[in-house]
Amino acid sequence: MIKTVDLTKRYGESYAIRSIDLNLEAGDLFGFIGPNGAGKTTTMKILATLLNPTYGEAYVCGHSIYHDPKEIRRLVGYMPDFFGVYDDMKVIEYLEFFAAAYRIRGPRRREVCNEKLELVDLDFKRDAYANTLSRGQTQRLGLARVLLHEPQVLLLDEPLSGLDPRARIEMRAVLRRLGSQGKTIMVSSHILPELADMCNKVGIIDRGVMSHCNTVDEVMKQVRQQIVLLIEVTGDIDAAAKLLEQQDMVASVTINKTQIAAKLNVGVEDYTDLGPLLMAAGHKIRLFREEEVNLESAFMALTKGLGHRV
Numbered sequence: 320m321i322k323t324v325d326l327t328k329r330y331g332e333s334y335a336i337r338s339i340d341l342n343l344e345a346g347d348l349f350g351f352i353g354p355n356g357a358g359k360t361t362t363m364k365i366l367a368t369l370l371n372p373t374y375g376e377a378y379v380c381g382h383s384i385y386h387d388p389k390e391i392r393r394l395v396g397y398m399p400d401f402f403g404v405y406d407d408m409k410v411i412e413y414l415e416f417f418a419a420a421y422r423i424r425g426p427r428r429r430e431v432c433n434e435k436l437e438l439v440d441l442d443f444k445r446d447a448y449a450n451t452l453s454r455g456q457t458q459r460l461g462l463a464r465v466l467l468h469e470p471q472v473l474l475l476d477e478p479l480s481g482l483d484p485r486a487r488i489e490m491r492a493v494l495r496r497l498g499s500q501g502k503t504i505m506v507s508s509h510i511l512p513e514l515a516d517m518c519n520k521v522g523i524i525d526r527g528v529m530s531h532c533n534t535v536d537e538v539m540k541q542v543r544q545q546i547v548l549l550i551e552v553t554g555d556i557d558a559a560a561k562l563l564e565q566q567d568m569v570a571s572v573t574i575n576k577t578q579i580a581a582k583l584n585v586g587v588e589d590y591t592d593l594g595p596l597l598m599a600a601g602h603k604i605r606l607f608r609e610e611e612v613n614l615e616s617a618f619m620a621l622t623k624g625l626g627h628r629v
């Protein structure tokens with residue numbers, strides 16, 4: 320559905336993206352992860368045929384961005400990270416305006432708009448003025464807009480950014496729904512855990528270079544070089560920490576107020592014995608979980624040395 324080969328964009332002497340090779344199948348929900356300025360928007364704009372690469376190839380549904388840009392625009396829905404809505408238009412009018420631009424005519428136009436509003440859970444706002452929507456609702460309206468022409472491929476640039484936790488949950492639910500409809504979705508973010516449980520594939524890009532691109536499980540394994548367990552016990556925390564420290568699989572242990580952070584050795588993934596061990600020593604466990612991957616530090620460490628600007 321999406322294929323890029325050696326895709327490169329240069330501005331003067333510096334590379335916005337460098338030799339990106341990507342292969343996404345129909346139905347893939349691909350998380351495109353990287354910090355600010357990594358090259359996510361550049362890649363998406365090239366795939367949406369809004370920007371030409373310096374060299375390399377990109378195909379969407381088998382069509383080359385050089386030879387069939389019109390066909391690609393028909394097949395792709397691109398949602399930029401920021402977009403404006405018109406002040407004096409109601410939600411339904413806003414959508415109908417774009418539906419008209421897509422030449423959706425007659426009673427079908429309203430039908431399609433209502434369908435898409437329902438799909439993004441925004442039908443309850445159909446008669447509200449577009450500029451009165453919250454950021455989360457505005458993002459969902461933007462999504463409804465790019466769905467009007469029934470694209471097979473969605474390119475969504477940071478649709479979760481700036482949303483509060485509830486709006487994030489709602490947006491993620493909408494994205495999952497779209498994924499289950501068989502669309503190929505590329506969604507960018509700068510937070511790995513935010514996308515990891517939603518996507519089947521992720522790619523990590525930093526300073527224009529894609530350092531990891533694989534199934535979520537594989538990439539998480541690579542990024543998470545060492546698992547850190549956060550543990551809270553009732554009773555003697557120092558004794559629990561000492562016990563953990565003595566285990567072969569544990570690299571180091573620190574105590575922060577009421578919480579123990581046990582860093583496991585590189586490559587250790589099975590730590591199921593540690594809970595029962597603590598309990599056998601008389602500790603009751605209040606919390607036992609993996610620390611969330613800190614993307615910024617973990618993948619900055621992993622990508623060190625990649626992405627040199629020339």
Ligand SMILES: Nc1ncnc2c1ncn2[C@@H]1O[C@H](COP(=O)(O)OP(=O)(O)OP(=O)(O)O)[C@@H](O)[C@H]1O
Pocket residue numbers: 330334335336353354355356357358359360361362400509
């Ligand atoms: N028109 C331009 N002229 C010069 N440099 C540009 C231009 N557009 C983008 N760049 C540079 O290319 C690099 C990649 O930018 P891009 O917008 O693709 O990153 P991004 O991953 O989408 O970042 P963000 O998360 O901040 O949106 C950045 O260093 C940016 O400064």
